[in-house]
Amino acid sequence: NAGVTQTPKFQVLKTGQSMTLQCAQDMNHEYMSWYRQDPGMGLRLIHYSVGAGITDQGEVPNGYNVSRSTTEDFPLRLLSAAPSQTSVYFCASSYDGGNEKLFFGSGTQLSVL
Amino acid sequence: EDKVVQSPLSLVVHEGDTVTLNCSYEVTNFRSLLWYKQEKKAPTFLFMLTSSGIEKKSGRLSSILDKKELFSILNITATQTGDSAIYLCAVDGAGTASKLTFGTGTRLQVTL
Numbered sequence: 001n002a003g004v005t006q007t008p009k010f011q012v013l014k015t016g017q018s019m020t021l022q023c024a025q026d027m028n029h030e031y032m033s034w035y036r037q038d039p040g041m042g043l044r045l046i047h048y049s050v051g052a053g054i055t056d057q058g059e060v061p062n063g064y065n066v067s068r069s070t071t072e073d074f075p076l077r078l079l080s081a082a083p084s085q086t087s088v089y090f091c092a093s094s095y096d097g098g099n100e101k102l103f104f105g106s107g108t109q110l111s112v113l
Numbered sequence: 114e115d116k117v118v119q120s121p122l123s124l125v126v127h128e129g130d131t132v133t134l135n136c137s138y139e140v141t142n143f144r145s146l147l148w149y150k151q152e153k154k155a156p157t158f159l160f161m162l163t164s165s166g167i168e169k170k171s172g173r174l175s176s177i178l179d180k181k182e183l184f185s186i187l188n189i190t191a192t193q194t195g196d197s198a199i200y201l202c203a204v205d206g207a208g209t210a211s212k213l214t215f216g217t218g219t220r221l222q223v224t225l
Contacts, residue, residue: 040217042117042201042217042218043201043213043215044215045212045213058212059214090156102158102213106154106155
């Protein structure tokens with residue numbers, strides 16, 4: 001039972017570097033999303049997708065890009081990493097966007113120096 | 114801007130105690146309120162509430178929503194060390210696909 005798989009689990013970047021956080025789900029879920037979790041801030045929505053080929057911005061999209069070429073995959077790209085992007089990132093999915101059925105990945109802890 | 118406030122921020126109790134966690138919210142178009150439990154990493158779903166006054170129960174956990182006063186409580190009775198976690202409250206206020214606004218969470222520690 002893979003569920004939602006995120007890689008890598010940990011990453012350290014230097015300011016200005018780019019990288020892609022990977023997210024894959026094997027539950028045939030239409031809806032996928034990315035959140036970041038910071039101390040004292042709670043989880044905040046970065047981008048989401050309601051199906052292949054469709055993406056939209058969440059609350060804090062600046063500095064991040066996403067694409068959804070397949071139902072299974074929803075990568076998050078950091079274009080030019082900044083220390084303010086140091087955070088824990090969670091990918092989540094659900095069959096139809098219903099929040100009670102939102103499955104979270106195990107998270108990626110990212111540090112930008 | 115939608116807002117969710119949880120209290121207390123943290124709580125330490127002894128095993129067997131009963132705890133009440135609070136969540137208040139301000140949203141433009143309320144659709145549902147959700148509770149999640151976050152242990153080591155990924156949040157896991159506990160409850161979804163859409164109507165006032167209807168208590169949701171799962172074992173020792175229960176939750177109720179008051180849409181007039183804009184708050185929800187999560188009760189845990191006979192706490193166990195396995196209940197130690199961060200409890201997250203979130204509100205779906207968008208009316209369209211999932212756009213949850215999360216509170217900062219309540220960190221619960223249950224000691225022997």
